[in-house]
Amino acid sequence: MATGPGSSGAGWRGLVLPLLLPSWLVIGIFLLVPVALMAVYSFLTKDFRGGVIWQFSLDAYDQFFVERGLFGDEPPRPNWTYITIFWRSIWQAGLATLLCLVIGFPTAWFIATRSPRYRTLWVCLITIPYWVNLLIRTVSMRFLLRDQGPLNEALMAIGLIDSPLRIINTNLAVQIGLFYSYLPFMVLPIYAAVERYNFALSEAARDLYAGPWTVLREIVLPTVRPGIVAGCILVFVPSLGAFLAPDLLGGARTYMIGSLIDEQFRGSAGNWPFGSAVAMILLTMVLIVLLWQARVAMREKR
Protein backbone atom coordinates (compact mmCIF):
# COMPACT_ATOMS: atom_id res chain seq x y z
CA MET A 1 0.00 0.00 0.00
CA ALA A 2 1.97 3.01 1.22
CA THR A 3 5.10 0.92 1.36
CA GLY A 4 7.54 1.93 -1.34
CA PRO A 5 10.18 -0.27 -2.90
CA GLY A 6 12.81 0.83 -0.40
CA SER A 7 10.63 0.39 2.65
CA SER A 8 12.74 -2.43 4.00
CA GLY A 9 15.59 0.02 4.22
CA ALA A 10 14.95 0.89 7.85
CA GLY A 11 15.27 -2.79 8.68
CA TRP A 12 11.73 -3.57 9.83
CA ARG A 13 11.54 -6.42 7.33
CA GLY A 14 13.73 -8.72 9.35
CA LEU A 15 11.56 -8.06 12.41
CA VAL A 16 8.21 -8.90 10.85
CA LEU A 17 7.85 -12.21 12.65
CA PRO A 18 8.57 -11.04 16.23
CA LEU A 19 6.48 -7.89 15.66
CA LEU A 20 3.46 -9.85 14.52
CA LEU A 21 3.82 -12.68 16.99
CA PRO A 22 2.03 -10.98 19.94
CA SER A 23 -1.13 -10.19 17.94
CA TRP A 24 -1.22 -13.68 16.38
CA LEU A 25 -0.73 -15.28 19.80
CA VAL A 26 -3.33 -13.20 21.65
CA ILE A 27 -6.03 -13.36 18.98
CA GLY A 28 -5.15 -16.95 18.08
CA ILE A 29 -5.28 -18.29 21.62
CA PHE A 30 -8.10 -16.14 22.98
CA LEU A 31 -10.35 -15.89 19.92
CA LEU A 32 -9.57 -18.49 17.22
CA VAL A 33 -9.09 -21.40 19.63
CA PRO A 34 -12.22 -20.47 21.64
CA VAL A 35 -14.36 -20.27 18.48
CA ALA A 36 -13.02 -23.66 17.35
CA LEU A 37 -13.78 -25.03 20.81
CA MET A 38 -17.30 -23.60 20.58
CA ALA A 39 -17.75 -25.49 17.30
CA VAL A 40 -16.67 -28.68 19.10
CA TYR A 41 -19.05 -27.96 22.00
CA SER A 42 -21.99 -27.74 19.63
CA PHE A 43 -21.43 -31.47 18.90
CA LEU A 44 -21.22 -32.58 22.53
CA THR A 45 -23.84 -33.93 24.92
CA LYS A 46 -25.32 -31.55 27.45
CA ASP A 47 -24.84 -32.04 31.15
CA PHE A 48 -27.78 -31.49 33.49
CA ARG A 49 -25.85 -29.08 35.73
CA GLY A 50 -24.85 -26.81 32.87
CA GLY A 51 -21.66 -27.61 30.98
CA VAL A 52 -21.10 -30.68 28.83
CA ILE A 53 -20.28 -34.39 28.74
CA TRP A 54 -17.49 -35.12 26.25
CA GLN A 55 -19.47 -37.43 24.01
CA PHE A 56 -20.30 -36.80 20.36
CA SER A 57 -23.92 -35.92 19.72
CA LEU A 58 -26.04 -34.15 17.12
CA ASP A 59 -28.71 -33.32 19.72
CA ALA A 60 -28.06 -29.57 19.64
CA TYR A 61 -28.64 -29.20 15.90
CA ASP A 62 -31.45 -31.74 16.06
CA GLN A 63 -33.17 -29.64 18.75
CA PHE A 64 -32.76 -26.55 16.57
CA PHE A 65 -34.20 -27.92 13.35
CA VAL A 66 -36.39 -30.93 14.26
CA GLU A 67 -39.45 -31.29 16.48
CA ARG A 68 -40.05 -34.76 17.96
CA GLY A 69 -42.74 -34.01 20.52
CA LEU A 70 -42.43 -33.69 24.28
CA PHE A 71 -41.16 -37.23 24.83
CA GLY A 72 -39.25 -37.56 21.58
CA ASP A 73 -41.45 -40.39 20.29
CA GLU A 74 -43.45 -38.53 17.65
CA PRO A 75 -42.51 -38.57 13.98
CA PRO A 76 -39.94 -35.84 13.29
CA ARG A 77 -41.15 -32.62 11.69
CA PRO A 78 -39.49 -29.26 11.20
CA ASN A 79 -39.21 -27.24 14.40
CA TRP A 80 -40.26 -23.68 13.73
CA THR A 81 -39.63 -22.29 17.23
CA TYR A 82 -35.98 -21.39 16.74
CA ILE A 83 -36.21 -20.76 13.02
CA THR A 84 -38.90 -18.18 13.86
CA ILE A 85 -36.53 -16.47 16.31
CA PHE A 86 -33.84 -16.35 13.61
CA TRP A 87 -36.31 -15.11 11.04
CA ARG A 88 -37.50 -12.39 13.45
CA SER A 89 -33.90 -11.36 14.13
CA ILE A 90 -33.15 -11.09 10.41
CA TRP A 91 -36.36 -9.14 9.88
CA GLN A 92 -35.72 -6.77 12.82
CA ALA A 93 -32.09 -6.21 11.83
CA GLY A 94 -33.18 -5.68 8.22
CA LEU A 95 -35.81 -3.09 9.15
CA ALA A 96 -33.36 -1.31 11.44
CA THR A 97 -30.82 -1.25 8.58
CA LEU A 98 -33.41 0.16 6.18
CA LEU A 99 -34.40 2.83 8.71
CA CYS A 100 -30.73 3.73 9.22
CA LEU A 101 -30.25 3.99 5.45
CA VAL A 102 -33.30 6.21 4.93
CA ILE A 103 -32.14 8.64 7.63
CA GLY A 104 -28.41 8.04 7.32
CA PHE A 105 -27.95 8.64 3.60
CA PRO A 106 -29.49 12.15 3.56
CA THR A 107 -27.51 12.99 6.71
CA ALA A 108 -24.25 11.81 5.16
CA TRP A 109 -25.06 13.73 1.98
CA PHE A 110 -25.92 16.86 3.94
CA ILE A 111 -22.65 16.70 5.91
CA ALA A 112 -20.51 15.98 2.85
CA THR A 113 -21.93 19.02 1.06
CA ARG A 114 -21.10 21.47 3.89
CA SER A 115 -17.98 23.59 3.62
CA PRO A 116 -14.84 21.67 4.74
CA ARG A 117 -14.57 23.87 7.82
CA TYR A 118 -17.86 22.65 9.25
CA ARG A 119 -17.65 19.05 8.01
CA THR A 120 -15.37 17.96 10.85
CA LEU A 121 -17.74 19.48 13.36
CA TRP A 122 -20.72 17.63 11.85
CA VAL A 123 -18.80 14.37 11.74
CA CYS A 124 -17.90 14.92 15.38
CA LEU A 125 -21.60 15.40 16.22
CA ILE A 126 -22.42 12.06 14.60
CA THR A 127 -19.44 10.33 16.25
CA ILE A 128 -20.05 11.46 19.86
CA PRO A 129 -22.99 9.08 20.46
CA TYR A 130 -20.84 6.19 19.24
CA TRP A 131 -18.39 6.95 22.06
CA VAL A 132 -21.16 6.94 24.66
CA ASN A 133 -21.71 3.64 26.43
CA LEU A 134 -24.22 1.53 24.46
CA LEU A 135 -25.87 0.26 27.64
CA ILE A 136 -26.44 3.82 28.83
CA ARG A 137 -27.84 4.83 25.46
CA THR A 138 -30.24 1.88 25.45
CA VAL A 139 -31.33 2.61 29.02
CA SER A 140 -31.92 6.26 28.01
CA MET A 141 -34.09 5.10 25.11
CA ARG A 142 -36.06 2.87 27.49
CA PHE A 143 -36.53 5.80 29.83
CA LEU A 144 -37.72 8.02 26.97
CA LEU A 145 -40.17 5.52 25.45
CA ARG A 146 -41.80 4.27 28.69
CA ASP A 147 -45.60 4.41 28.96
CA GLN A 148 -45.26 7.29 31.46
CA GLY A 149 -42.03 8.47 29.90
CA PRO A 150 -41.14 11.94 28.63
CA LEU A 151 -42.14 11.14 25.03
CA ASN A 152 -45.68 10.12 25.96
CA GLU A 153 -45.98 12.99 28.44
CA ALA A 154 -44.91 15.47 25.80
CA LEU A 155 -47.25 14.08 23.14
CA MET A 156 -50.16 14.12 25.61
CA ALA A 157 -49.32 17.64 26.76
CA ILE A 158 -49.56 19.03 23.24
CA GLY A 159 -52.76 17.06 22.73
CA LEU A 160 -51.57 14.77 19.91
CA ILE A 161 -52.67 11.65 21.80
CA ASP A 162 -55.15 10.98 24.61
CA SER A 163 -53.64 7.87 26.15
CA PRO A 164 -49.97 6.82 26.26
CA LEU A 165 -48.62 5.04 23.18
CA ARG A 166 -47.48 1.54 24.02
CA ILE A 167 -44.06 1.45 22.43
CA ILE A 168 -41.91 -0.31 24.97
CA ASN A 169 -41.87 -4.15 24.78
CA THR A 170 -42.93 -4.13 21.13
CA ASN A 171 -41.11 -4.96 17.90
CA LEU A 172 -41.15 -1.26 17.10
CA ALA A 173 -39.23 -0.43 20.28
CA VAL A 174 -36.55 -2.97 19.36
CA GLN A 175 -36.28 -1.55 15.84
CA ILE A 176 -35.98 1.97 17.23
CA GLY A 177 -33.34 0.73 19.68
CA LEU A 178 -31.27 -1.01 16.99
CA PHE A 179 -31.63 1.96 14.66
CA TYR A 180 -30.51 4.31 17.40
CA SER A 181 -27.61 2.04 18.47
CA TYR A 182 -26.00 1.68 15.06
CA LEU A 183 -27.02 4.84 13.15
CA PRO A 184 -23.47 6.37 13.26
CA PHE A 185 -22.15 3.20 11.55
CA MET A 186 -24.39 3.96 8.58
CA VAL A 187 -23.62 7.68 8.31
CA LEU A 188 -19.81 7.52 8.48
CA PRO A 189 -18.98 5.16 5.56
CA ILE A 190 -21.59 6.82 3.31
CA TYR A 191 -20.17 10.20 4.24
CA ALA A 192 -16.67 9.01 3.28
CA ALA A 193 -18.02 7.84 -0.10
CA VAL A 194 -20.02 11.01 -0.84
CA GLU A 195 -17.03 13.15 0.11
CA ARG A 196 -15.01 11.51 -2.67
CA TYR A 197 -17.89 11.81 -5.13
CA ASN A 198 -17.11 14.01 -8.13
CA PHE A 199 -19.96 16.53 -8.31
CA ALA A 200 -19.07 17.32 -11.92
CA LEU A 201 -20.88 14.06 -12.75
CA SER A 202 -24.10 15.44 -11.28
CA GLU A 203 -23.55 18.67 -13.14
CA ALA A 204 -23.04 16.89 -16.44
CA ALA A 205 -26.20 14.86 -15.91
CA ARG A 206 -28.18 17.98 -15.05
CA ASP A 207 -26.87 19.70 -18.18
CA LEU A 208 -28.29 16.76 -20.13
CA TYR A 209 -31.71 17.52 -18.63
CA ALA A 210 -31.83 14.84 -15.92
CA GLY A 211 -33.99 15.84 -12.93
CA PRO A 212 -32.32 16.04 -9.51
CA TRP A 213 -33.86 12.77 -8.29
CA THR A 214 -32.93 11.00 -11.51
CA VAL A 215 -29.35 12.17 -10.98
CA LEU A 216 -29.47 10.83 -7.43
CA ARG A 217 -30.83 7.45 -8.53
CA GLU A 218 -28.87 6.93 -11.74
CA ILE A 219 -25.54 8.62 -11.02
CA VAL A 220 -24.97 9.21 -7.31
CA LEU A 221 -26.30 5.97 -5.82
CA PRO A 222 -24.31 3.64 -8.12
CA THR A 223 -21.14 5.69 -7.52
CA VAL A 224 -21.34 5.72 -3.73
CA ARG A 225 -22.63 2.14 -3.55
CA PRO A 226 -19.56 0.70 -1.78
CA GLY A 227 -20.14 3.17 1.07
CA ILE A 228 -23.81 2.24 1.27
CA VAL A 229 -23.03 -1.50 1.28
CA ALA A 230 -20.39 -0.99 4.00
CA GLY A 231 -22.83 1.05 6.09
CA CYS A 232 -25.62 -1.52 5.72
CA ILE A 233 -23.31 -4.34 6.81
CA LEU A 234 -21.96 -2.36 9.75
CA VAL A 235 -25.56 -1.92 10.93
CA PHE A 236 -27.00 -5.30 9.95
CA VAL A 237 -24.30 -7.57 11.40
CA PRO A 238 -24.27 -6.20 14.98
CA SER A 239 -28.08 -5.83 14.93
CA LEU A 240 -28.48 -9.52 14.09
CA GLY A 241 -26.74 -10.69 17.27
CA ALA A 242 -27.75 -7.69 19.40
CA PHE A 243 -28.55 -8.37 23.03
CA LEU A 244 -29.12 -5.06 24.81
CA ALA A 245 -31.80 -3.50 22.59
CA PRO A 246 -34.08 -6.58 22.48
CA ASP A 247 -33.48 -7.31 26.16
CA LEU A 248 -34.09 -3.80 27.52
CA LEU A 249 -36.62 -2.47 25.01
CA GLY A 250 -38.41 -5.62 23.91
CA GLY A 251 -40.56 -8.16 25.67
CA ALA A 252 -41.17 -11.89 25.49
CA ARG A 253 -42.59 -11.66 21.99
CA THR A 254 -39.60 -9.80 20.57
CA TYR A 255 -37.09 -12.52 21.49
CA MET A 256 -33.99 -12.43 19.27
CA ILE A 257 -30.93 -14.63 18.68
CA GLY A 258 -28.80 -12.80 21.27
CA SER A 259 -31.24 -13.52 24.10
CA LEU A 260 -31.67 -17.13 22.94
CA ILE A 261 -27.91 -17.73 23.13
CA ASP A 262 -27.53 -15.80 26.39
CA GLU A 263 -30.24 -17.90 28.05
CA GLN A 264 -28.41 -21.17 27.30
CA PHE A 265 -25.44 -20.10 29.42
CA ARG A 266 -27.31 -18.70 32.44
CA GLY A 267 -27.20 -20.84 35.58
CA SER A 268 -27.64 -24.60 35.62
CA ALA A 269 -30.82 -24.65 33.51
CA GLY A 270 -28.82 -23.79 30.39
CA ASN A 271 -27.79 -25.99 27.52
CA TRP A 272 -24.23 -25.28 26.44
CA PRO A 273 -24.14 -27.47 23.30
CA PHE A 274 -27.41 -25.95 22.09
CA GLY A 275 -26.18 -22.42 22.85
CA SER A 276 -22.96 -23.21 20.95
CA ALA A 277 -24.94 -24.57 18.01
CA VAL A 278 -27.09 -21.41 17.85
CA ALA A 279 -23.93 -19.28 18.04
CA MET A 280 -22.36 -21.37 15.24
CA ILE A 281 -25.42 -20.84 13.03
CA LEU A 282 -25.30 -17.09 13.74
CA LEU A 283 -21.55 -16.97 12.99
CA THR A 284 -22.08 -18.85 9.71
CA MET A 285 -24.76 -16.38 8.63
CA VAL A 286 -22.54 -13.41 9.45
CA LEU A 287 -19.59 -14.94 7.57
CA ILE A 288 -21.81 -15.48 4.51
CA VAL A 289 -22.82 -11.79 4.60
CA LEU A 290 -19.18 -10.68 4.98
CA LEU A 291 -17.94 -12.96 2.18
CA TRP A 292 -20.70 -11.65 -0.07
CA GLN A 293 -19.58 -8.10 0.68
CA ALA A 294 -15.94 -8.98 0.00
CA ARG A 295 -17.00 -10.41 -3.39
CA VAL A 296 -19.01 -7.29 -4.24
CA ALA A 297 -16.06 -5.09 -3.26
CA MET A 298 -13.67 -7.20 -5.38
CA ARG A 299 -15.96 -7.01 -8.40
CA GLU A 300 -16.28 -3.23 -8.03
CA LYS A 301 -12.51 -2.81 -7.87
CA ARG A 302 -12.05 -4.51 -11.24
Added chain:
Amino acid sequence: MMAARTDIRRYTGFGALTALCLTVLYVPLIVVAVYSFNASRSITAWAGFSMRWYVDVFTGPEAPIFRAAAWNSISIAFLASTVATVIAVAAAVAIIRGGRFRGRQSSLAVITLPLMVPEIVIAVATLIFFTTIGVRTGYGTILIAHITFCIPFAYLPISARLQGIEDSYEMAARDLYATRWQAFRLVLLPLMMPGVISGWLLAFIISLDDFLITNFVKGAGMETLPTAIFSSVKQGIKPNIMAISTLMLAVSIVFVTLSFLINRIGQKTRLSKGEGQ
Protein backbone atom coordinates in the same frame (compact mmCIF):
# COMPACT_ATOMS: atom_id res chain seq x y z
CA MET B 1 -22.88 28.57 -13.14
CA MET B 2 -22.60 29.32 -9.47
CA ALA B 3 -26.32 28.70 -8.96
CA ALA B 4 -26.07 25.34 -10.72
CA ARG B 5 -23.19 24.32 -8.46
CA THR B 6 -25.18 24.84 -5.28
CA ASP B 7 -28.22 23.28 -6.91
CA ILE B 8 -26.70 19.86 -7.57
CA ARG B 9 -25.74 19.50 -3.91
CA ARG B 10 -29.16 20.39 -2.55
CA TYR B 11 -32.01 17.97 -2.13
CA THR B 12 -35.28 19.03 -0.52
CA GLY B 13 -35.82 17.30 2.80
CA PHE B 14 -32.23 16.16 3.36
CA GLY B 15 -31.67 18.95 5.88
CA ALA B 16 -34.84 17.96 7.74
CA LEU B 17 -33.76 14.30 7.84
CA THR B 18 -30.35 15.36 9.19
CA ALA B 19 -32.15 17.27 11.94
CA LEU B 20 -34.20 14.14 12.65
CA CYS B 21 -31.01 12.05 12.77
CA LEU B 22 -29.42 14.33 15.35
CA THR B 23 -32.67 14.50 17.34
CA VAL B 24 -32.85 10.71 17.56
CA LEU B 25 -29.18 10.51 18.57
CA TYR B 26 -29.28 13.20 21.21
CA VAL B 27 -32.77 13.51 22.72
CA PRO B 28 -32.60 10.33 24.86
CA LEU B 29 -29.23 11.38 26.30
CA ILE B 30 -30.36 14.95 26.98
CA VAL B 31 -33.59 13.78 28.61
CA VAL B 32 -31.72 11.45 30.97
CA ALA B 33 -29.17 14.16 31.78
CA VAL B 34 -32.00 16.58 32.63
CA TYR B 35 -33.88 14.05 34.77
CA SER B 36 -30.71 13.15 36.68
CA PHE B 37 -31.07 16.58 38.33
CA ASN B 38 -34.64 15.86 39.41
CA ALA B 39 -35.24 16.35 43.14
CA SER B 40 -38.01 13.74 43.23
CA ARG B 41 -37.54 10.05 44.02
CA SER B 42 -40.09 9.31 41.31
CA ILE B 43 -38.64 9.18 37.83
CA THR B 44 -41.86 10.50 36.28
CA ALA B 45 -42.68 13.76 38.01
CA TRP B 46 -40.38 16.77 37.95
CA ALA B 47 -39.87 18.28 41.43
CA GLY B 48 -37.24 20.91 40.88
CA PHE B 49 -33.48 20.99 40.44
CA SER B 50 -31.30 19.02 42.82
CA MET B 51 -27.88 17.39 42.97
CA ARG B 52 -29.08 14.76 45.46
CA TRP B 53 -28.70 11.79 43.09
CA TYR B 54 -25.09 12.73 42.40
CA VAL B 55 -24.48 12.79 46.14
CA ASP B 56 -26.32 9.46 46.32
CA VAL B 57 -23.98 7.90 43.74
CA PHE B 58 -20.96 8.61 45.96
CA THR B 59 -22.46 8.23 49.46
CA GLY B 60 -25.77 6.35 49.07
CA PRO B 61 -26.49 2.70 49.95
CA GLU B 62 -25.32 1.45 46.53
CA ALA B 63 -22.17 3.59 46.55
CA PRO B 64 -19.74 0.79 47.60
CA ILE B 65 -20.96 -1.44 44.75
CA PHE B 66 -20.58 1.31 42.20
CA ARG B 67 -17.21 2.40 43.54
CA ALA B 68 -15.82 -1.13 43.27
CA ALA B 69 -17.37 -1.56 39.83
CA ALA B 70 -15.97 1.77 38.63
CA TRP B 71 -12.51 0.84 39.86
CA ASN B 72 -12.67 -2.53 38.06
CA SER B 73 -13.90 -0.87 34.87
CA ILE B 74 -11.27 1.84 34.84
CA SER B 75 -8.32 -0.37 35.79
CA ILE B 76 -9.31 -3.04 33.24
CA ALA B 77 -9.81 -0.40 30.55
CA PHE B 78 -6.43 1.16 31.35
CA LEU B 79 -4.51 -2.14 31.34
CA ALA B 80 -6.36 -3.63 28.36
CA SER B 81 -6.00 -0.55 26.16
CA THR B 82 -2.30 -0.15 27.05
CA VAL B 83 -1.42 -3.78 26.27
CA ALA B 84 -3.59 -3.73 23.12
CA THR B 85 -1.89 -0.52 21.95
CA VAL B 86 1.61 -1.99 22.38
CA ILE B 87 0.59 -5.10 20.44
CA ALA B 88 -1.09 -2.95 17.78
CA VAL B 89 1.96 -0.68 17.32
CA ALA B 90 4.18 -3.73 16.75
CA ALA B 91 1.68 -5.22 14.31
CA ALA B 92 1.27 -1.92 12.43
CA VAL B 93 5.05 -1.49 11.98
CA ALA B 94 5.29 -5.04 10.63
CA ILE B 95 2.29 -4.78 8.29
CA ILE B 96 2.85 -1.23 6.97
CA ARG B 97 6.67 -1.22 6.98
CA GLY B 98 7.48 -4.89 6.45
CA GLY B 99 7.15 -4.73 2.66
CA ARG B 100 5.40 -7.58 0.91
CA PHE B 101 5.78 -10.67 3.01
CA ARG B 102 3.93 -13.97 3.07
CA GLY B 103 1.06 -13.89 5.54
CA ARG B 104 0.54 -10.13 5.35
CA GLN B 105 -3.10 -10.43 4.27
CA SER B 106 -3.83 -13.18 6.79
CA SER B 107 -2.19 -11.15 9.58
CA LEU B 108 -4.43 -8.22 8.72
CA ALA B 109 -7.44 -10.55 8.71
CA VAL B 110 -6.50 -12.00 12.11
CA ILE B 111 -6.07 -8.53 13.65
CA THR B 112 -9.46 -7.32 12.39
CA LEU B 113 -11.17 -10.63 13.25
CA PRO B 114 -12.60 -9.39 16.58
CA LEU B 115 -14.54 -6.79 14.56
CA MET B 116 -16.07 -9.43 12.27
CA VAL B 117 -17.23 -12.00 14.82
CA PRO B 118 -20.50 -11.00 16.55
CA GLU B 119 -19.98 -9.96 20.15
CA ILE B 120 -22.29 -12.63 21.55
CA VAL B 121 -20.26 -15.31 19.72
CA ILE B 122 -16.99 -13.98 21.19
CA ALA B 123 -18.66 -13.96 24.61
CA VAL B 124 -19.83 -17.58 24.38
CA ALA B 125 -16.56 -18.83 22.89
CA THR B 126 -14.45 -17.10 25.54
CA LEU B 127 -16.59 -18.48 28.39
CA ILE B 128 -16.33 -22.00 26.94
CA PHE B 129 -12.57 -21.63 26.52
CA PHE B 130 -11.90 -20.53 30.09
CA THR B 131 -14.24 -23.16 31.50
CA THR B 132 -12.60 -25.94 29.48
CA ILE B 133 -9.04 -25.07 30.48
CA GLY B 134 -10.24 -24.75 34.08
CA VAL B 135 -9.47 -21.07 34.68
CA ARG B 136 -11.74 -19.44 37.24
CA THR B 137 -13.59 -16.51 35.68
CA GLY B 138 -12.96 -13.12 37.28
CA TYR B 139 -10.81 -10.01 36.88
CA GLY B 140 -8.09 -11.82 34.91
CA THR B 141 -10.42 -13.40 32.38
CA ILE B 142 -12.19 -10.07 31.78
CA LEU B 143 -8.81 -8.41 31.23
CA ILE B 144 -7.67 -11.05 28.72
CA ALA B 145 -10.96 -10.87 26.80
CA HIS B 146 -10.75 -7.07 26.70
CA ILE B 147 -7.14 -7.07 25.44
CA THR B 148 -8.21 -9.40 22.62
CA PHE B 149 -11.11 -7.34 21.30
CA CYS B 150 -9.31 -4.00 21.85
CA ILE B 151 -6.45 -4.86 19.47
CA PRO B 152 -8.26 -3.98 16.20
CA PHE B 153 -9.64 -0.74 17.67
CA ALA B 154 -6.12 0.33 18.66
CA TYR B 155 -4.68 -0.94 15.36
CA LEU B 156 -6.89 1.02 12.93
CA PRO B 157 -5.92 4.62 13.90
CA ILE B 158 -2.27 3.60 14.41
CA SER B 159 -1.92 1.97 10.98
CA ALA B 160 -3.77 4.89 9.33
CA ARG B 161 -1.25 7.29 10.86
CA LEU B 162 1.75 5.13 9.96
CA GLN B 163 0.61 4.92 6.33
CA GLY B 164 0.82 8.70 6.14
CA ILE B 165 4.45 8.82 7.36
CA GLU B 166 7.12 8.35 4.72
CA ASP B 167 9.89 5.92 5.57
CA SER B 168 12.60 8.43 4.66
CA TYR B 169 12.68 9.60 8.29
CA GLU B 170 13.68 6.22 9.71
CA MET B 171 16.00 5.61 6.77
CA ALA B 172 17.80 8.89 7.48
CA ALA B 173 18.15 7.90 11.12
CA ARG B 174 19.50 4.48 10.12
CA ASP B 175 21.97 6.09 7.68
CA LEU B 176 23.26 8.14 10.59
CA TYR B 177 24.02 4.91 12.45
CA ALA B 178 20.96 4.80 14.69
CA THR B 179 20.10 1.27 15.74
CA ARG B 180 16.68 -0.07 14.69
CA TRP B 181 15.45 0.48 18.22
CA GLN B 182 16.75 4.08 18.29
CA ALA B 183 15.25 4.80 14.87
CA PHE B 184 11.93 3.51 16.17
CA ARG B 185 11.92 5.15 19.58
CA LEU B 186 13.45 8.52 18.67
CA VAL B 187 12.09 9.01 15.14
CA LEU B 188 9.18 6.80 14.15
CA LEU B 189 7.31 6.56 17.47
CA PRO B 190 7.11 10.36 18.02
CA LEU B 191 5.78 10.73 14.47
CA MET B 192 3.23 7.98 15.11
CA MET B 193 2.16 9.46 18.45
CA PRO B 194 -1.16 11.08 17.37
CA GLY B 195 -2.28 7.72 15.96
CA VAL B 196 -1.04 5.85 19.01
CA ILE B 197 -2.94 8.14 21.38
CA SER B 198 -6.11 7.98 19.26
CA GLY B 199 -5.85 4.19 19.21
CA TRP B 200 -5.32 4.04 22.95
CA LEU B 201 -8.30 6.35 23.64
CA LEU B 202 -10.55 4.34 21.33
CA ALA B 203 -9.49 1.05 22.93
CA PHE B 204 -10.01 2.53 26.40
CA ILE B 205 -13.56 3.66 25.59
CA ILE B 206 -14.38 0.35 23.86
CA SER B 207 -13.21 -1.56 26.93
CA LEU B 208 -15.12 0.73 29.30
CA ASP B 209 -18.19 0.32 27.10
CA ASP B 210 -18.28 -3.45 26.92
CA PHE B 211 -21.19 -5.20 28.56
CA LEU B 212 -21.89 -8.47 26.75
CA ILE B 213 -18.48 -10.16 26.78
CA THR B 214 -17.76 -8.95 30.31
CA ASN B 215 -21.09 -10.31 31.52
CA PHE B 216 -20.15 -13.78 30.25
CA VAL B 217 -16.61 -13.98 31.61
CA LYS B 218 -16.88 -11.97 34.84
CA GLY B 219 -17.78 -14.82 37.16
CA ALA B 220 -19.83 -14.49 40.34
CA GLY B 221 -19.40 -11.47 42.58
CA MET B 222 -17.33 -9.53 40.06
CA GLU B 223 -18.86 -6.38 38.57
CA THR B 224 -17.79 -3.68 36.14
CA LEU B 225 -19.79 -0.47 35.75
CA PRO B 226 -21.88 -1.71 32.78
CA THR B 227 -22.76 -5.04 34.45
CA ALA B 228 -23.59 -3.26 37.74
CA ILE B 229 -25.78 -0.75 35.90
CA PHE B 230 -27.43 -3.55 33.94
CA SER B 231 -28.42 -5.55 37.02
CA SER B 232 -29.68 -2.37 38.70
CA VAL B 233 -31.73 -1.35 35.63
CA LYS B 234 -33.28 -4.83 35.47
CA GLN B 235 -35.20 -3.87 38.67
CA GLY B 236 -36.31 -0.56 37.15
CA ILE B 237 -34.60 2.69 36.22
CA LYS B 238 -33.73 4.61 39.39
CA PRO B 239 -32.61 8.25 39.56
CA ASN B 240 -29.10 7.35 40.76
CA ILE B 241 -28.61 5.31 37.55
CA MET B 242 -29.43 8.43 35.57
CA ALA B 243 -26.81 10.35 37.54
CA ILE B 244 -24.19 7.66 36.84
CA SER B 245 -25.22 7.65 33.18
CA THR B 246 -24.77 11.40 32.98
CA LEU B 247 -21.33 11.17 34.59
CA MET B 248 -20.28 8.49 32.08
CA LEU B 249 -21.69 10.64 29.29
CA ALA B 250 -19.47 13.48 30.44
CA VAL B 251 -16.41 11.18 30.48
CA SER B 252 -17.19 10.04 26.93
CA ILE B 253 -17.49 13.63 25.71
CA VAL B 254 -14.11 14.48 27.28
CA PHE B 255 -12.59 11.51 25.45
CA VAL B 256 -14.09 12.44 22.05
CA THR B 257 -12.87 16.00 22.44
CA LEU B 258 -9.37 14.79 23.34
CA SER B 259 -9.28 12.42 20.39
CA PHE B 260 -10.60 15.16 18.09
CA LEU B 261 -7.92 17.64 19.22
CA ILE B 262 -5.14 15.07 18.88
CA ASN B 263 -6.31 14.23 15.37
CA ARG B 264 -6.21 17.93 14.51
CA ILE B 265 -2.63 18.18 15.76
CA GLY B 266 -1.83 15.05 13.77
CA GLN B 267 -3.25 16.56 10.59
CA LYS B 268 -1.29 19.75 11.15
CA THR B 269 2.02 17.93 11.53
CA ARG B 270 1.25 15.90 8.42
CA LEU B 271 0.54 19.11 6.53
CA SER B 272 3.78 20.79 7.61
CA LYS B 273 5.69 17.73 6.50
CA GLY B 274 4.16 18.06 3.03
CA GLU B 275 5.14 21.72 2.86
CA GLY B 276 8.70 20.94 3.87
CA GLN B 277 9.28 18.76 0.84
